[in-house]
Amino acid sequence: MKEVRLVASCLFYLSRVIAIPYLATSAYCIISFLFPIGSLQLVDEGKKFVILYPFTNRRFLLGDDYAFYYIFEMIAFIGLYGLFFWLLGNIFTTFREKKLFTHQGVKRLRIFYLLNFIVPLPFLIGHIIFSYEVEILVTLAALHFVVGIFAYFMAVIFKQGLNLQTEQDLYI
Known part of the structure; x- marks a missing residue:
């Protein structure tokens, strides 16, 4: 570790x-x-x-x-x-901590995947309306969607790990 x-x-x-x-x-x-x-x-x-x-x-x-x-x-x-790079740094902060599965870590991942899912959409719609450089923005939106999917999977894993860790702490 x-x-x-x-x-x-x-x-x-x-x-x-x-x-x-x-x-x-x-x-x-x-x-x-x-x-x-x-x-x-x-x-x-x-x-x-x-x-x-x-x-x-x-x-x-x-x-x-x-x-x-x-x-x-x-x-x-x-x-x-x-903001993207700042939030990405927050995710790396989660991996720097002694306790990996925390509420704060799940929250950081949730914010990061929501940002990657939601923010590209208004820009994509705006580019379609004003119809310039649409191909570039479609590519960027797709890349952010993929990053968001991976962050979502990590958030689900961290939430499950947090639940298991909490149950483990109750038994001890």
Whole structure:
């Protein structure tokens, strides 16, 4: 079990290292659009936008369209992938603990599989309505569905393990 804890610890820190820049980028995008002083530039006669690195004139993010749906989708994608990696780190936290089957572990897995089942659907519907890059989003939604299925199976196994562990504790 020591090897599992070591690998889970490494993956936990890796997922946090990935999640934090995603979450920071989405927060910076929100701030840039709410307070566009200096960090947001419109180009191509206001049809496209550029978000600059903080306190510089270097380009950070380039936007193809200055429409609300495009901006919302861009920020949501970045933020939700930050959330995805953060929640994935929470699952690795479960494997780092001394007691494997806990209520908190089952809860973490449940949140993770629900996120993977539910969140891709509105984006898929939005892409179908606005009909651009639908193939990419179908692939992403399918991949998240598969990840959600595996997380669901793990949650069921953890719940069963928790029940057995609770029964075992009652007999002792």
